Amino acid sequence: MRNRQETPNYDPGAIEKKWQKQWEADGLYHSDIDESKPKHYALTMLPYPSGDLHIGHWYAMTPSDAHARFMRMQGYNVLFPMGFDAFGLPAENAAIKNNIHPKVWTYKNIDRMRTQMKTMGAMFDWRREAISADPEYYRWTQWFFTQLFRNGLAYRKESPVDWCPNCNTTLAREQVWGDDRHCERCDTPVIKKNLVQWFFRTTNYAEELLYYDGIDWPETVRLLQTNWIGRSTGANVTFKTAVEGHQFDIFTTRPDTLWGATFMVLAPEHELVSKITTPAQKDEVEAYVEQALRQTEIQREATDKEKSGVFTGEYAINPVNGEQIPIWIADYVLTTYGTGAIMAVPAHDQRDFEFARKFGLEVRVVIQPSGVEPISGDEMTEAIPAKGDGVMVNSGEMSGTPGEIAIQKVNQWLEERGIGHAETQYRLRDWLISRQRYWGAPIPMVHCPKCGSVPVPDHQLPVLLPDDVEWKPTGESPLKLHPTWRFTTCPTCGGEAERDTDTMDTFMCSSWYHLRYLSPKYDKGPFDPKEYDYWMPVDTYTGGIEHANMHLIYTRFFHKACRDMGITEGHEPMMQLRNQGMVLGEDGEKMSKSRGNTVPPDELVQKYGADTVRAYLIFFSRWNQGGPWSYSGIEGTSRWLRRVWAMVLEAPQNSGSANERTIRNLRRKVHQTLASITRDYENFEFNTIISSLMELSNLMIQSKQDGASATRAWDEAVDIYLKMMAPVTPHIAEELWAGLGKPYSIHTQYWPKVDNEAAAEDEITLVVQVNGKVRDKIVVPADISDADAEKTALTSDAIARHLEGKTPRKVIVIPGRLVNIVL
């Protein structure tokens, strides 16, 4: 109020535009190879150009940007690129709805979102922008496909696959969610279809993907991936049918229960079913198979469904004891896992138990748990899981083997007899890559009646996506309906051939975008090796945890496959991963248009400025946790920035000189804050960065009132303060920095160093407890000895009152903190 005349108002709209222009004009955020500096590749997951920048994008990108800026001030040459994951279904859906070409829709959205993103003031190097729908980008996506094909990592097969009837396309296993098995994009329950599709051999890497050596990834992501990959160990055992001697393998995690197998179960789709079924059972079996297949088509539903199945009429010989046991078929056995056939041990497996009880099959106990009465198969009401503490019984010569060594011993026994061998199974499936949609990178393969599937040669890439296509979904690939596009000649024999009319899963595009950023215009390969050698691997990667089992698995697979093909180096693409949580609406619910609880970032920027929005987003909660938005909360952050503005610019009310104690306290707080904020930036703990800055400005404002503003300590405090806030609130920091006549730009300054002497406390508050209860607080010199601390504590009046004349049994002294007197 007093200084309105001379102090300009904080006008974020004006200063933010000004500096964004200046930074762009100066190329302040261009990052080029510089061998004299250590490099830091900071990456945040690229957005899909949905049309509008969402507050979630701000939430994801702001801390990523702040951390990148911090690293830059730490002396690193930082690369922080941005681009667009531009292929994908929403473009087609919007196209259908509004009758606008997917390409037009997508590129219009990109322009809009790029403009919006620039208002964030992030240090993106836009020269490195990559857009996955550009032909110069997907040329290399296609090139990678042909590389994978040539190296045996891409193959084509017919199989029952997940089909989304709404999106009219197949999906990868990872893109089918929830207990009702719905489409990840549109929530429609998926159905099964038998189709010929392209797959990548992700399962080749199942084992290696379980190792996270040398990378710093959150425990939760590693756990999600580990569970998804689903490693289980056991044995494969070969059985024969009794009559015709057909061989078939089963997988079991409990080979030590082999003697308890009282029947076998094949999946209805198992190839042996038609061969072994006896004439008497034929009608019943065929009816069941048909019903099971139809059911799969509708949906292989319901976990708590009643067991069903049919006897084939044929028996199997149990290789461990020569017994004949009946072979059934049942839909609780899946073709897609293991060998599609199991031995059933009802005494020790709940599913088998339910099946046995329903159909009156024998239940035979072969593992006797310790400390329990011998159990009888007839009397059991549920299966007794075979745990490690049991002992094998009713198992011929293996009887008496203790549980801890049973599996290993049986495996050895099986191997010696050539009956079976130890085996590891993974739940992970190969990655289904074909999509029956238009807006994607065409699969660069040609199908020739003579030569089979032939990859399009490198010099013919990219296989361009034609513009003149009827993209309305019919269940057929739109490219198939194009009058001419699919007809071509075979690259091998020159004969008439057809192109593959499917496009690739967009997760293929995003599996390597971090490589394209290195050199988005490079045309001799997917990336410039010079750039690769300098920048890779990604040092810090940030993004949502929802990608744990999709993008983050795919990109690791992709990198490992490329390594084995000699394209990349190292075992992992991203060294450090950090996940953000989710900003919820003010009502604590997930934001959605239908709920009406979305938060529009553009309006907030207009009202408060980008710096306030950035600061509030990282202040309101722990970043990896997320939480509800608050419109009144952001007012507090806005208030803080206005206070800082006034603190730096307004003429002091008290221009006298501060006393020594004020100066000492000011410097101590500044350097203590610097130490804790430095640690917070390093650890991605952003919310406490803001609260520490608020605390410090509260003290600085007080110091200023006490006459500190004409001192060197004050200048130092302001200098450090602006540098500490620069990564989070880059515009106001730059403006105030410039206003003080300091050299442009604050963002190229080095991070200040902590003065440990200044930060040291010379007095501490000694907490004195009696029997663990705080009874006194005494200010003492910081370097007080344990003995003196004890003496001081014991002589306090307040303590004496609580001692009631008794002699302490024990006194515990925690140096610099407290004394606990135990009576």
Added chain:
RNA sequence: GGGCCGGUGGCGGAAUUGGCAAACGCAUCAGACUUAAAAUCUGACGGUGGUAGCACCUUGUGGGUUCGAGUCCCACCCGGCCUACCA
């Protein structure tokens, strides 16, 4: 059913990783400034009792370890996420 994460004032959240619970902010209340309002500034603000010094209670519940537990261990309750006939 299995796995994981979480539960701290009216609200969002801090807590040096076993050492003063509630930092910082929001909301609220009171006061200053103002003709008035906004903005700004000052103060109060976990609960109970007391004029007060102070005392007792308090981190989902119950137990345990420890001189000392929001933090470690055991059991349970609640909420969220993932997964699911995976043999």
